[in-house]
Amino acid sequence: MRDYYRPLPRHEYPDPSGALPLAGGPLWFTECALHRRDGSVSRVPARDVPPGLLARLTAPRAPLAGVAMDRARLMGILNVTPDSFSDGGLDGSVTEAAARARALAEAGAEILDVGGESTRPGSLEVPAEDEIARTAPVIEALDGTTPVSIDTRKASVARAAVTAGAALVNDVSGLTFDPALADYVIEAGLPVCIMHAQGDPQTMQDAPRYDDVLLDVYDWLEERVEALVARGHPRELIVVDPGIGFGKTQDHNLALLRGLSIFHGLGCPVLLGASRKGFIGRIGNEPEASRRAPGSIAVALAGAAQGVQILRVHDVAETRRALALWEAVTRGPAGDKDEDQG
Template sequence: MVEYLARGEAPRTLPLDALTDEERARLSAPRPRWAGLGLDRPRIMGILNVTPDSFSDGGAFDGADRAQAHARVMQADGAAMLDIGGESTRPGAVTVPVEDEIARTAPVIAALRAAGVALPISIDTRKAPVAEAALAAGATAVNDVSAMHYDPAMAEVVAARAAPVVLMHTQGGPETMQDDPRYDDVLLDVHDHLAAQVAAAEVAGIPRDRIMVDPGVGFGKTVAHNLALLARLSLFHNLGCAVLLGASRKGFVGRIGGAAEPRARMPGSVAVALAGAAQGVHMLRVHDVAETVQALALWQAVTTGEAP
């Protein structure tokens, strides 16, 4: 069976043979490797913020030595890749100058590579010059929270470098995105925005098999919007791309779970990660790598009846 969603209509359930072969493949065909990683099971992207002001761990890992030590811990804990960011995109955050963002990120990436860290690394940035510097320093992929909308030059950099890219949905910038977010239909609005950005990326020379999509939980969305997206995450397989979920320690986890302090939101974050895995999410972007890896191992064992 397949659920059919349309604007202004209640969800309908249709038999699978109502779909064309192309539609079935778009929804459920195995995704090719991305950034060198097989996507036959959920993979963990460990968050490494080298910022002084990120909402959860600001200042904890800035500087090459502390970043390298934390990267080693996440690698040992089971992270499949690292996501390094030099600009906080928490609600209310201000834009960081390009030069400062490069100075925070490129040397850390270069130091990790020099130290023998071989995991794929994504650079979490909206800015083309930051992405260019990070890729030159040894980054593998680009994670753009604006879906390459903030900086028109980003698509050219990603295409020229043949880099994998994450396109994330957001409504507005960090300064204002949580002021009063509104949607006609949050599921279909986010889906259609990402569909348009994927199409634009293809026109720019970035093939679909190098694109991962992220519905942007917590970015320009209320608690109700977040829950609507999480309830039907599987919709985003319709884009024919791998899907990433980044809900770790987000504000809605704290509000629902009664955890005001971001670092106390690990259990709720793991619960959301497992809900995403159950809907076929390919990549989970998390702060708490060891806990999420353990939870996934048990979830997979219970689901398949086989221990890993």
């Protein structure tokens, strides 16, 4: 039976002797939760983790498109679609969409994620030519100061976006929808985010089932990462995303959020995309997606507390402020500034 090790992150100052850095970031751990397929979970000392896995859990993550992965960074969401669940139809022109993108960057987004196809539950596939027409002109209109990620499942859309200036690919299908996209990512040496989803957007919420959602998603992502690495794509160019809300019930989402730190074992930066999702509305009693900032921020901070390197969010300014306060409270005296006396 396979053993799965989930580091138990801490932030208290000072860290104890023998504490290990989580993914080279500000959090540390001395223990792991040991998960097994029989449903058992127990605590074990970090020194009991196999050396190869321990090295992946502790090694610093390389910068991604010039953005350091040493702490939680914000990816601002720019959906240039008429039907995305939260912000579709906001922009009537390329100029308006580009202006919104610049505003996200000014608010604190260090990566901009531009998407031209809604992947909300029940959504239908958008023709590639329509997706290109929505995304490429907007990316081209930006000045390139902030790295742009193209949120797409299609190789042709990714090619057009990269030609326009995009630097990353974010595929909600984990490179399973269009086989040519994996070929292109490898050929071009592009950073890529592999997200887990059960089913496609049209059917993914039709009674999703797992044996153990945390371990099942981990195994799936591990298989996709190792397949890319085996083809020569560097691990440091791969980001993993457990796919909150994509073929998951509320209980599945919560189990993944509680266990996020397990994904550091893949040796890649971890992305969390939970902003304004339906379960946040249900738990927080807010049916209107655009008013779910408080719940979204709470989940983002929970992700930061587990060492997540990229937080994909709609409410950039509000999340940036909350994250700054969270970091100030948790970083310890070594991070304090003398001038912060007021």
